[in-house]
Amino acid sequence: MPVVLRWAHMKAPTPLSGQPWFPWLAVVALLSAATVSGSLLDNHVSLTSEAMLYVLVVVLASYTLEYLPSVVCAVAAVTAFNFFFVPPRWTFEVDSQEHLLALLVMLAVALLISHQSALLRRETRLAHLNALRATRVQELASQLANATRAADVLAAGQSAFNQAFAGPCMLALLPPDAAAPFAPDLPADVREGLQSCMRDAAALGPGTGRWPGLNAWYLPLGHADPMCGAVCIQNIAATDFAGRAHAQALCALLAQTLWRLRLSQEMQKSHAEAQHQQVQSTFLAAISHDLRTPLAAVVGAASALQTQGDKLSATEQARLLASIVSEASHLSSITENTLQLVQLTNAAQPPRRDWESMEEIVGAVLARLRVRDSTRRIQSKVPDGLPLIQVDAVLIAQLIANLLDNALKYSTDAIQLQVRLSDGAMQVCVKDRGHAIPLPLQQSIFEPYARNDQSGQRGAGLGLALGRAIASVHGGSLTLHPRRGGGNSFCFSLPLSAQQPAGEMP
Amino acid sequence: MNLRVLVVEDDAEIRALIQSSLSVEGFTVQTAVSLSEASALIRHDLPDILVLDLGLPDGDGLSLVQEVRKTQSLPILMVSARHQEAQKIQALDAGADDYLVKPFSVGELLARIRVALRHRGTALAAAVTTHTLDDLHIDLASRLVTVRGQTLHLTPTEFKLLARLVRSAGRVVTHRQLLGDVWGAEFTEHTHYLRLYMGQLRAKIEQDPAEPRHLLTETGVGYRLAVS
Numbered sequence: 001m002p003v004v005l006r007w008a009h010m011k012a013p014t015p016l017s018g019q020p021w022f023p024w025l026a027v028v029a030l031l032s033a034a035t036v037s038g039s040l041l042d043n044h045v046s047l048t049s050e051a052m053l054y055v056l057v058v059v060l061a062s063y064t065l066e067y068l069p070s071v072v073c074a075v076a077a078v079t080a081f082n083f084f085f086v087p088p089r090w091t092f093e094v095d096s097q098e099h100l101l102a103l104l105v106m107l108a109v110a111l112l113i114s115h116q117s118a119l120l121r122r123e124t125r126l127a128h129l130n131a132l133r134a135t136r137v138q139e140l141a142s143q144l145a146n147a148t149r150a151a152d153v154l155a156a157g158q159s160a161f162n163q164a165f166a167g168p169c170m171l172a173l174l175p176p177d178a179a180a181p182f183a184p185d186l187p188a189d190v191r192e193g194l195q196s197c198m199r200d201a202a203a204l205g206p207g208t209g210r211w212p213g214l215n216a217w218y219l220p221l222g223h224a225d226p227m228c229g230a231v232c233i234q235n236i237a238a239t240d241f242a243g244r245a246h247a248q249a250l251c252a253l254l255a256q257t258l259w260r261l262r263l264s265q266e267m268q269k270s271h272a273e274a275q276h277q278q279v280q281s282t283f284l285a286a287i288s289h290d291l292r293t294p295l296a297a298v299v300g301a302a303s304a305l306q307t308q309g310d311k312l313s314a315t316e317q318a319r320l321l322a323s324i325v326s327e328a329s330h331l332s333s334i335t336e337n338t339l340q341l342v343q344l345t346n347a348a349q350p351p352r353r354d355w356e357s358m359e360e361i362v363g364a365v366l367a368r369l370r371v372r373d374s375t376r377r378i379q380s381k382v383p384d385g386l387p388l389i390q391v392d393a394v395l396i397a398q399l400i401a402n403l404l405d406n407a408l409k410y411s412t413d414a415i416q417l418q419v420r421l422s423d424g425a426m427q428v429c430v431k432d433r434g435h436a437i438p439l440p441l442q443q444s445i446f447e448p449y450a451r452n453d454q455s456g457q458r459g460a461g462l463g464l465a466l467g468r469a470i471a472s473v474h475g476g477s478l479t480l481h482p483r484r485g486g487g488n489s490f491c492f493s494l495p496l497s498a499q500q501p502a503g504e505m506p
Numbered sequence: 507m508n509l510r511v512l513v514v515e516d517d518a519e520i521r522a523l524i525q526s527s528l529s530v531e532g533f534t535v536q537t538a539v540s541l542s543e544a545s546a547l548i549r550h551d552l553p554d555i556l557v558l559d560l561g562l563p564d565g566d567g568l569s570l571v572q573e574v575r576k577t578q579s580l581p582i583l584m585v586s587a588r589h590q591e592a593q594k595i596q597a598l599d600a601g602a603d604d605y606l607v608k609p610f611s612v613g614e615l616l617a618r619i620r621v622a623l624r625h626r627g628t629a630l631a632a633a634v635t636t637h638t639l640d641d642l643h644i645d646l647a648s649r650l651v652t653v654r655g656q657t658l659h660l661t662p663t664e665f666k667l668l669a670r671l672v673r674s675a676g677r678v679v680t681h682r683q684l685l686g687d688v689w690g691a692e693f694t695e696h697t698h699y700l701r702l703y704m705g706q707l708r709a710k711i712e713q714d715p716a717e718p719r720h721l722l723t724e725t726g727v728g729y730r731l732a733v734s
Contacts, residue, residue, distance in 0.1 A: 332609050339589070355697050357701040359705065360701065361723070362716055362717075363718050363722075364723040364725045366716075367723075382716040384709070393725045393726050394591065501698035
């Protein structure tokens with residue numbers, strides 16, 4: 001558990017090497033070791049070999065200790081060698097020029113080694129840090145590749161800065177990526193710095209050449225246009241060039257992602273706009289033809305009854321009246337389909353879904369359609385015990401009614417309405433024995449106001465376009481397959497919910 | 507004395523159509539073009555039936571249903587456009603008796619009015635306790651349901667659900683009303699109970715459950731027990 005781990009980490013004793021006095025203890029220990037082994041070998045070896053012991057200690061110190069302890073170690077080693085071994089012993093005096101020269105050379109070598117190894121250590125550390133930073137930039141890049149919202153970018157960026165710098169770091173995004181650029185509790189000076197940084201599209205703070213007196217860097221996200229936001233990193237050093245380069249790399253990455261998101265949003269918006277325009281213009285085209293024709297029939301029949309009513313035979317009058325009723329209900333269904341299609345294409349709100357029974361929906365559709373299907377051509381097959389589905393029943397009923405309507409209109413034989421389960425989806429098919437729709441038309445009949453016109457039947461060509469839109473807002477699809485032996489099969493499938501509604505039935 | 511109908515409709519053509527077809531059937535017809543005019547007429551002299559359009563210039567009719575239902579039990583029939591689904595259901599839940607969707611035929615209108623009148627005053631007179639259509643006989647008092655001469659065994663919940671529909675036979679009963687009356691007020695959103703129990707009832711009562719004769723679905727609104 002993370003809490004326990006953190007607690008354990010805080011309470012764990014700091015290792016010996018981490019204590020502030022450890023390097024000095026190490027220096028003393030190393031020098032004592034050199035001095036003791038020098039005295040033990042005193043009668044067997046020359047002064048030069050004893051000097052080598054001290055040189056060894058100095059080299060060891062410079063490789064393992066920080067710069068200051070290793071320099072102190074070097075000076076102390078020369079002093080100790082002088083004190084303990086160079087004649088006259090037990091004094092700091094040096095009796096011959098040769099010994100003095102040797103001591104000076106030894107001091108110079110010791111200092112040089114310390115300096116070099118300190119340099120080497122610093123560069124190694126920097127190389128490690130750079131490698132780590134490169135990995136972090138890569139990690140951030142892969143995180144951002146999946147980001148779809150500005151809020152995700154903000155969160156990923158904030159955590160990347162927190163990881164890279166002691167901070168605190170404050171990230172601000174400009175609208176439209178964020179509702180308000182600054183958190184309300186942001187200190188006034190930070191807010192001012194961020195604002196100025198975004199306004200000038202330039203970095204501020206120590207080492208940047210602008211506002212060097214600050215204790216923080218202010219870095220912009222993006223260029224003047226588009227400016228996406230800025231970040232403030234506090235408690236930094238002016239000389240940390242690599243750190244600033246890293247921060248700027250992170251900023252560039254964030255700005256790029258924000259820009260990409262904005263572009264894709266704009267693209268989506270203009271795509272929706274174009275689609276909306278297309279629906280509008282096809283709607284207008286439809287009014288000009290498909291609504292006028294039945295209207296003309298209604299007006300014609302009604303005016304005939306009005307002006308010549310008494311001259312017309314009873315059968316003739318009945319025929320005109322029947323024509324008015326059927327043309328008007330045709331008009332009403334065109335209007336219904338068009339309005340529904342425009343509404344679905346605009347897709348401002350998702351359909352109103354509820355748990356529904358397909359058996360019920362089919363039953364309601366058939367109840368309405370049997371009026372026009374007096375010879376009962378429609379044969380329905382709905383298996384028992386179907387699971388419930390989450391759909392907008394009104395829309396699904398309209399889809400089934402449109403398919404059956406088409407089948408009644410474009411064929412003369414029996415029509416099958418079949419519901420079945422397959423692959424985690426509920427499939428509904430309407431199969432007729434009418435003329436198979438030619439291959440080139442098999443896709444285009446799903447476009448609004450397209451129609452398989454060879455039959456001479458009237459329709460607004462909206463039913464299938466609406467059907468496809470209804471299937472797709474439910475996460476399904478509407479497809480056409482030619483039937484073996486002639487005819488067409490229109491099928492739509494709706495994904496089943498993984499779970500049936502919960503709750504004990506009281 | 508003729509029954510008096512108040513028709514509230516702002517469209518002149520439809521108002522004239524309803525007025526003439528109801529007059530022919532022997533009703534005395536009053537008309538109003540707005541909610542305020544309608545409520546003034548109702549206060550002045552209560553009609554026997556109210557036919558109310560849902561989309562009026564000064565409101566959506568729901569408020570009038572609520573106001574009238576506070577004190578009166580006269581039948582209220584709503585006329586709505588297809589896109590007024592939500593208001594229609596709200597008005598039914600608020601106590602309207604039934605609805606018609608524009609465009610409707612005169613035949614439909616008269617049939618709905620006949621059903622509404624049959625239920626008129628059931629609050630005072632004996633409630634509907636029996637129902638017969640074709641081969642289906644239901645007697646709520648003796649808890650007897652027979653289909654094609656066979657006595658059916660219904661579970662208590664199935665019987666409660668069927669009884670609720672019998673008491674409103676011929677009229678639409680919304681999902682919310684059924685759930686509230688059969689299961690209780692806290693279950694009004696659990697439409698899946700209804701789907702499953704209606705499925706079971708249909709399997710027992712209907713000859714072809716996929717094409718019901720008795721237990722009709724009003725898609726998106728509720729259910730109706732057929733009376734003819």
